[in-house]
Amino acid sequence: xxxxxxxxxxxxxxxxxxxxxxxxxxxxxxxxxxxxxxxxxxxxxxxxxxxxxxxxxxxxxxxxxxxxxxxxxxxxxxxxxxxxxxxxxxxxxxxxxxxxxxxxxxxxxxxxxxxxxxxxxxxxxxxxxxxxxxxxxxxxxxxxxxxxxxxxxxxxxxxxxxxxxxxxxxxxxxxxxxxxxxxxxxxxxxxxxxxxxxxxxxxxxxxxxxxxxxxxxxxxxxxxxxxxxxxxxxxxxxxxxxxxxxxxxxxxxxxxxxxxxxxxxxxxxxxxxxxxxxxxxxxxxxxxxxxxxxxxxxxxxxxxxxxxxxxxxxxxxxxxxxxxxxxxxxxxxxxxxxxxxxxxxxxxxxxxxxxxxxxxxxxxxxxxxxxxxxxxxxxxxxxxxxxxxxxxxxxxxxxxxxxxxxxxxxxxxxxxxxxxxxxxxxxxxxxxxxxxxxxxxxxxxxxxxxxxxxxxxxxxxxxxxxxxxxxxxxxxxxxxxxxxxxxxxxxxxxxxxxxxxxxxxxxxxxxxxxxxxxxxxxxxxxxxxxxxxxxxxxxxxxxxxxxxxxxxxxxxxxxxxxxxxxxxxxxxxxxxxxxxxxxxxxxxxxxxxxxxxxxxxxxxxxxxxxxxxxxxxxxxxxxxxxxxxxxxxxxxxxxxxxxxxxxxxxxxxxxxxxxxxxxxxxxxxxxxxxxxxxxxxxxxxxxxxxxxxxxxxxxxxxxxxxxxxxxxxxxxxxxxxxxxxxxxxxxxxxxxxxxxxxxxxxxxxxxxx
Numbered sequence: 001x002x003x004x005x006x007x008x009x010x011x012x013x014x015x016x017x018x019x020x021x022x023x024x025x026x027x028x029x030x031x032x033x034x035x036x037x038x039x040x041x042x043x044x045x046x047x048x049x050x051x052x053x054x055x056x057x058x059x060x061x062x063x064x065x066x067x068x069x070x071x072x073x074x075x076x077x078x079x080x081x082x083x084x085x086x087x088x089x090x091x092x093x094x095x096x097x098x099x100x101x102x103x104x105x106x107x108x109x110x111x112x113x114x115x116x117x118x119x120x121x122x123x124x125x126x127x128x129x130x131x132x133x134x135x136x137x138x139x140x141x142x143x144x145x146x147x148x149x150x151x152x153x154x155x156x157x158x159x160x161x162x163x164x165x166x167x168x169x170x171x172x173x174x175x176x177x178x179x180x181x182x183x184x185x186x187x188x189x190x191x192x193x194x195x196x197x198x199x200x201x202x203x204x205x206x207x208x209x210x211x212x213x214x215x216x217x218x219x220x221x222x223x224x225x226x227x228x229x230x231x232x233x234x235x236x237x238x239x240x241x242x243x244x245x246x247x248x249x250x251x252x253x254x255x256x257x258x259x260x261x262x263x264x265x266x267x268x269x270x271x272x273x274x275x276x277x278x279x280x281x282x283x284x285x286x287x288x289x290x291x292x293x294x295x296x297x298x299x300x301x302x303x304x305x306x307x308x309x310x311x312x313x314x315x316x317x318x319x320x321x322x323x324x325x326x327x328x329x330x331x332x333x334x335x336x337x338x339x340x341x342x343x344x345x346x347x348x349x350x351x352x353x354x355x356x357x358x359x360x361x362x363x364x365x366x367x368x369x370x371x372x373x374x375x376x377x378x379x380x381x382x383x384x385x386x387x388x389x390x391x392x393x394x395x396x397x398x399x400x401x402x403x404x405x406x407x408x409x410x411x412x413x414x415x416x417x418x419x420x421x422x423x424x425x426x427x428x429x430x431x432x433x434x435x436x437x438x439x440x441x442x443x444x445x446x447x448x449x450x451x452x453x454x455x456x457x458x459x460x461x462x463x464x465x466x467x468x469x470x471x472x473x474x475x476x477x478x479x480x481x482x483x484x485x486x487x488x489x490x491x492x493x494x495x496x497x498x499x500x501x502x503x504x505x506x507x508x509x510x511x512x513x514x515x516x517x518x519x520x521x522x523x524x525x526x527x528x529x530x531x532x533x534x535x536x537x538x539x540x541x542x543x544x545x546x547x548x549x550x551x552x553x554x555x556x557x558x559x560x561x562x563x564x565x566x567x568x569x570x571x572x573x574x575x576x577x578x579x580x581x582x583x584x585x586x587x588x589x590x591x592x593x594x595x596x597x598x599x600x601x602x603x604x605x606x607x608x609x610x611x612x613x614x615x616x617x618x619x620x621x622x623x624x625x626x627x628x629x630x631x632x633x634x635x636x637x638x639x640x641x642x643x644x645x646x647x648x649x650x651x652x653x654x655x656x657x658x659x660x661x662x663x664x665x666x667x668x669x670x671x672x673x674x675x676x677x678x679x680x681x682x683x684x685x686x687x688x689x690x691x692x693x694x695x696x697x698x699x700x701x702x703x704x705x706x707x708x709x710x711x712x713x714x715x716x717x718x719x720x721x722x723x724x725x726x727x728x729x730x731x732x733x734x735x736x737x738x739x740x741x742x743x744x745x746x747x748x749x750x751x752x753x
Contacts, residue, residue, distance in 0.1 A: 022083055023056040024090040025049075026069045034094065037071040066359060067092070078301070079412065080361045091472070126659075126688045127244050127252075127702040127743045128201045136645075136663055138227065140209050141602060141620035142172065143643050143665050145713030146735055149277055150285045151315025151343055152377065153194040155714045158224050159575055160598040160622035162638040167191005168581035170223030170552040171533040177231055177307060178367045178406050179349060180429060182221045185454045185487075185537040187398030187435050188377050190581065191221050195373070198289050198311025198347055200271045202242065202254050205232040212554040212573075213531025216462035216479035216509050217408070219427060223531030223552030224575070233295040233305065234258050234265035238751030244700065246743030249282075250275040260753050265295040265305075278739055281336040285315040301357040309349045316342035319380055320733035322720060323712070333710070333736045337722060338380040338393060340442045347373035361412040368405040373398070378443055384721040385728060387439075395445055399434040419468040423479075426461045435538075436493075448493045454537040455488035464509065473518070479509035485549065487537040497541045503548035505532050521563055525571070527556040535581070551578040558602075565608040574599040580627070580636065596636050598625035612653040617646035627672070634672040638716065640681065642666035658689040670717035670732060679732065682711035698747040708740040 026037045026049045033053025040046055042065045047055040049069075060083055067090055068078040074094040081090050128134065135144040135154065143157040153165040161169040167182045167190045174181045176199055186192035210218065210226040218226045235258035242254040251274050258267035271289040276282035288311070295305035318336040325331040351369035358364075375398040382392045408425035436451035464479030488500040507530040515523045531552040540548050558571025577596045600622040607615045622641040627634045642665060649659040664683040671677040687703040712734035719730045 021056055021058050022060045022081075022090060023054065024092060025053045026055065026071070026092045026094070027053055028074070028094050034069075034071050034074070037069050039092070040068045040070075041065055042067075069094070078357065078361070080359060082414075126201070127700050127745045133704075134196075134199070134201060134204075135227070137661070138207065138209065140211070140225070140227075141618065141643050141645075142225075142227075143640055146737070147714050148317035148319055148341065148379075148735060149279060149283050149315070150275065151197075151283070151313055151317060151345075153188070153192050153196070156193070157639040158643075159573065159620065160600065160625035160636060160639050160641055161224060161575075161577070161596075163191070163224065164581075165189050165191060166193035167221050167533060169533075170531060170550075170575070170577060171221030172224050173218055173220070173222040173226045175218075175226070175228045176309075177229070177351060178353070179351060179369050179371070179404065180220075183373075183398070183400065183402075184220070184431065184534050185433055185435060185456055187375055187396040187437075188379075190536045191533065192398075194345060194375065195311075195347060197287060197313050197345065198309050198349075199229065200254065200269060200289050200291055202240070202256065202271075203231045203267075203269060203291055204229055206230045211571075212527065212556060213507070213529035213552060214509055214511060214527045214554070214556075215529075216464050216481040216507070217423070217425065219460045219462075219481060219483045219507070219532060220429075220458060221533050223533055223550075223554065223577075231291070231293070231307070232267070233293055234753075235267045235269075236753060237749040238753065239749065241748045242700075242745060244743050244745030246702075246741060248275055248277050248738075248741065250741070250743060252743075252745075258753075260751075263297045265297070266293055268292045277334075278736075279318045279334045279336065280332060281316060281318050281339045283316055284342075285313065287311070287313040302355070304354040305352065307349075307351045307353070310347070312344075312346045314342070314344045316340075320714070320716060320735050322722060322729075323715070323732045323734050324729070325722065326734075337383050338391075340393065340440075341378050341380055343375070343377040345373070345375050347371065347375075363408075363410040365408045365410075366406065369403070371400075371402045373400045373402075375399070378440065381718070381733070382720045384724050384726070385719055388721065388724040390439070390441065390446070393440050394449070395438045395440045395443070397434070397436045397438065400431060401433075402429070402431045404429040415465075415467055419472075421466045422464070423466075424461075424463040427459070429458045431456045433537075448495075450495050450538075451491075451493040452496055452538060453490040453492060455486075456534070456537050457486045458534070459484050466511075473515040475513045477509075477511045481507045481509070483507070483532060483549075485534055487540040487548070489537050489541040496538055499541045499544075501540045501544055501548060503540075505549050505551065506530075507532060507551075522559060522561045525556070525558045525560065527554075529554050533581075547579055550581060552576070567606040569604045570602065572599075572601050576628075594630070595628045596626065597628055598636065599623055600641070612651045614649050614651070615646070616649065617644070619644045632673075635669055637669040637672045638679075640665035640668040640679075642681075652692070655692040656690070657692075658687070661686045661688075670715065677717055677732070679715035679734075680712065682709060682737070684709055684711065684737065695752065696749050700745040700747060702741075702743045702745075704741040704743075705738055706740065709737075710739075711737045713737045 026034045028034050035049055037049040039055045041057050045057050049055045064082050067081050068076055069092040070076045077092055077094050135142050144154045147155045156163040156166045156172050163169050163172055166172050171191055181193055181195040182191040208228040213222045235256050240256040245251045254271045256267055256269040269291045273287045275285050290310045292308040295303055297303050319341050326333050349369055349371040353367035356364045377396045380393040384391050386392050405428045411422040413420055433454040437449040438445040439447045460483040462481035466477030468475050484504040486502045491498045509529045511527045513523055513525050532549050535548055553576040555574045556571050560569040575598045580593050580596050602620045604618040620643045625636040644664045647659050647661040662685050665681045667678045667681040670679050685706040687706050689701045691699045715732055715734040717732050719728055721728050
């Protein structure tokens with residue numbers, strides 16, 4: 001009898017082993033395994049992932065099934081599979097966090113070699129006092145610096161190119177919930193990023209980084225990459241308060257209310273801040289932001305919502321100071337030559353959005369917005385260079401109404417028996433702008449240099465197809481995008497031209513990722529993308545024979561590998577610009593000059609030392625950046641060739657969290673022909689610490705520039721005259737970085753959901 005039972009057991013075990021198996025791995029947005037996730041197959045199948053994120057279903061009959069994964073803190077991910085055509089593997093990847101979770105997800109698209117360099121704990125526990133901190137924490141090879149003490153838009157530098165305020169020489173495209181923050185034909189320069197002042201860090205849910213113009217979803221200003229910031233739809237607690245204060249008369253408050261409802265998510269939030277900074281002419285930088293969101297859950301996979309953002313800020317600035325006078329002791333590093341500089345901004349945006357995920361995995365997204373802004377900037381770069389009597393102080397004005405819409409369709413499907421994914425969509429952006437330049441005394445205009453009404457319209461369509469081969473070890477994709485621009489200008493001062501011009505450009509994209517062996521954690525990447533950046537409408541109309549769009553051809557090859565606790569990514573890049581953009585001070589516009597090239601490499605790494613302690617770092621090294629052609633070599637200037645970031649991050653450990661962060665750049669050329677004219681580099685260390693007292697209360701401490709390093713955030717080389725009788729000198733001018741800055745805060749939460 002026992003012999004028969006043994007034979008029966010062996011027979012059943014063998015039969016069970018031969019049953020077909022559906023297996024896969026569940027990962028987070030950074031590709032890391034998610035343990036303890038619940039995987040549902042069809043109506044009744046349920047499996048849990050192990051420590052390596054793996055799950056398996058046995059005895060699966062052939063057919064089509066919905067499969068989904070859910071885990072605490074993540075939004076449920078669902079897809080449709082056709083078994084066994086799915087080749088016995090169904091990997092699932094979370095792409096967003098739950099709206100009711102306090103964590104932040106920062107991820108890179110698969111189009112680029114990338115690892116998780118941006119630990120969410122750093123964002124969650126940092127006490128933000130300046131908008132440049134948000135970009136610095138991304139550790140994506142972006143060097144951002146204050147240009148005049150805080151209120152003005154940041155100067156952006158990446159891959160050896162200076163993008164001014166984000167919109168020239170390739171551009172770095174930054175979006176907030178689908179709304180482009182780069183303002184074209186702006187009063188203070190093409191692609192101005194001042195709209196970021198209305199962003200509130202506590203409301204950020206997800207940041208997606210694309211390391212070049214590799215995604216057809218993004219067009220204008222995307223030549224050197226994309227940063228897409230998405231805000232929450234709900235806060236994890238009904239009431240959230242954060243109060244903070246520090247030296248230099250720094251204070252900040254955040255209040256958020258997010259009610260509990262069954263079929264909707266919503267919040268209403270206010271952020272207010274003030275600082276004088278370390279300047280002898282106090283910054284008096286006051287900022288107020290109001291944010292609101294309402295999302296209606298129409299069904300399990302369908303929702304629609306509306307957002308409102310209003311921001312205002314006022315500030316004074318000390319301007320960029322001649323560094324030769326600082327070195328000689330004639331001017332303090334935090335001194336001023338014109339105490340009337342600064343600016344004031346008012347801006348508001350209303351947007352709506354809709355998304356639907358169908359049972360077959362198809363995704364439909366649509367959003368649209370209307371925005372209104374008023375901008376006045378009071379600047380004085382050259383002091384008495386052009387007018388030794390009245391001085392060179394001037395006011396730049398921008399009054400803008402803008403509208404836009406985006407639509408996207410994602411369709412997973414089979415192509416010749418292979419798993420494929422199609423993405424198609426379109427974008428529309430329209431700007432009506434009153435832009436002007438005025439001489440001034442104090443903050444009162446004394447005349448009109450230029451004034452015009454500009455109308456800039458941009459429409460685009462795109463499509464991309466990606467295919468998975470060799471059981472997912474080879475992924476290939478190709479995309480195409482077309483942008484059409486119309487530039488209209490009506491002169492209101494009799495100093496510029498009136499007319500209309502148009503321009504269009506195709507942009508191709510291609511990428512491939514190959515994993516030679518499942519046993520070897522190594523993937524090879526190759527990417528190509530063409531990006532564009534538009535030109536100021538005034539320059540287009542005044543110089544109709546000049547190029548109206550500049551292109552960026554970006555080539556990248558690299559590797560990425562991930563072991564149990566270590567991730568490493570490397571890449572080589574080559575960037576060709578069709579034209580560099582040069583500022584024309586007479587009317588505040590830009591013109592294009594000769595083509596340029598840059599090449600170099602990047603290394604990024606992430607090490608999980610323990611479950612609570614991680615070390616992340618990255619280096620971007622530009623080997624060369626120069627203008628092509630010409631009898632003699634002329635180099636691209638005004639951007640560092642070495643950018644490094646590192647962070648030692650402590651995730652919750654005995655209720656403590658924190659990060660020790662380092663950022664560094666090398667000295668760099670400020671003149672394309674004279675190698676002796678260079679900007680100084682710097683290494684800056686920041687510290688952030690948080691202690692959770694209980695579920696409702698956190699104590700926070702931030703120390704910026706921990707070692708109190710003397711450095712300059714931005715440096716530029718141009719002529720100036722500091723007094724009516726002083727000589728005209730070509731010299732380096734700089735904006736000082738803040739010395740050691742200590743900010744303490746308390747975060748309170750009530751009514752947890």
